[in-house]
Amino acid sequence: MINFYHDRDMMRKLLGLLGSARKNGNTEVLIKEALMGAEEVGAETGMIRLTDLSIRPCTGCMACVFRNEGCRIDDDLEWIFEKMVEADAIIIGAPTYYLGACATIKLFTDRALQFATRLDRMHGKVGASIAVAGLPEWDAFTVPILNTCLLAYNMRIERTLVAYAPGPGEVLLDDKVVESANSIGKVLAGAAEPEQQNSTGLCPVCRTDLVRITEKGAVCPVCNAKITIRLENSSIRLEYDANSVVNHRWTEENFEAHLNNWIRATEKKFKARFEEIKNLSQKYREFDRWIEPP
Numbered sequence: 523m524i525n526f527y528h529d530r531d532m533m534r535k536l537l538g539l540l541g542s543a544r545k546n547g548n549t550e551v552l553i554k555e556a557l558m559g560a561e562e563v564g565a566e567t568g569m570i571r572l573t574d575l576s577i578r579p580c581t582g583c584m585a586c587v588f589r590n591e592g593c594r595i596d597d598d599l600e601w602i603f604e605k606m607v608e609a610d611a612i613i614i615g616a617p618t619y620y621l622g623a624c625a626t627i628k629l630f631t632d633r634a635l636q637f638a639t640r641l642d643r644m645h646g647k648v649g650a651s652i653a654v655a656g657l658p659e660w661d662a663f664t665v666p667i668l669n670t671c672l673l674a675y676n677m678r679i680e681r682t683l684v685a686y687a688p689g690p691g692e693v694l695l696d697d698k699v700v701e702s703a704n705s706i707g708k709v710l711a712g713a714a715e716p717e718q719q720n721s722t723g724l725c726p727v728c729r730t731d732l733v734r735i736t737e738k739g740a741v742c743p744v745c746n747a748k749i750t751i752r753l754e755n756s757s758i759r760l761e762y763d764a765n766s767v768v769n770h771r772w773t774e775e776n777f778e779a780h781l782n783n784w785i786r787a788t789e790k791k792f793k794a795r796f797e798e799i800k801n802l803s804q805k806y807r808e809f810d811r812w813i814e815p816p
């Protein structure tokens with residue numbers, strides 16, 4: 523008899539988003555294991571290999587937020603978003619390339635801006651991530667980039683798994699990792715409890731271990747939660763401020779305020795000094811030294 527953790531009906535649909543182009547690679551097998559775990563408790567699953575689709579870079583035109591026109595780029599983003607909206611939970615996975623999640627994840631995250639005015643359609647969805655790297659200490663930005671993606675698409679993060687293996691499928695030699703991936707699927711399907719908040723010493727919102735030291739103190743760079751660093755018996759302990767954890771930058775209210783009070787407000791400020799900027803940038807527009815491939 524399964525005890526469902528979530529107080530709503532059991533999750534029906536779990537979508538896997540795969541950031542690796544490598545067929546049968548570590549990300550692929552772990553995402554599939556998570557989906558298998560979800561199917562074992564009755565969920566319906568599907569997956570998308572992001573690298574097989576057209577995801578073009580955001581051009582920064584701002585039409586999506588300044589004019590509510592949607593995105594002018596004609597690629598697969600709208601289709602992917604509809605698949606995300608249809609799902610109850612999403613698991614995203616990526617390999618580490620040069621210390622961070624591979625570039626496809628960043629491309630996909632940047633394009634979340636076009637949905638900024640429609641993120642209510644993602645309301646209540648939960649997410650998890652699987653970060654694969656060749657070796658520890660060469661992956662500092664993988665989880666931060668993956669989990670920023672989940673937050674940018676308005677998901678609450680329930681689990682994050684980090685796995686190390688270089689060769690394709692080699693991660694399967696580690697039973698614990700495979701078991702963990704399977705249990706992530708069950709968590710997202712609503713059949714198991716997510717990790718207790720802060721039981722892991724990671725940021726309770728974004729589950730990353732990055733700390734940024736500023737003049738004002740220490741913060742989590744991903745969600746802006748305040749951190750107090752304590753030294754206890756020669757070991758470092760991080761305490762995440764309870765208020766800023768609840769009030770992190772990715773809450774629907776805070777992100778909407780950022781969208782309205784800052785992102786949208788930049789248009790008016792820019793227009794007010796448009797002529798001045800245009801004059802200043804004249805010589806740069808005329809400086810034409812572009813080199814193109816044959």
Ligand SMILES: Cc1cc2nc3c(=O)[nH]c(=O)nc-3n(C[C@H](O)[C@H](O)[C@H](O)COP(=O)(O)O)c2cc1C
Binds near residue numbers: 620
């Ligand atoms: C271009 C490239 C860059 C890589 N950079 C890193 C790195 O910075 N840190 C690391 O731990 N592994 C790195 N790796 C190893 C991959 O993260 C590792 O092989 C992983 O298992 C690949 O996952 P996949 O099988 O799902 O594609 C790199 C691999 C490639 C191809």
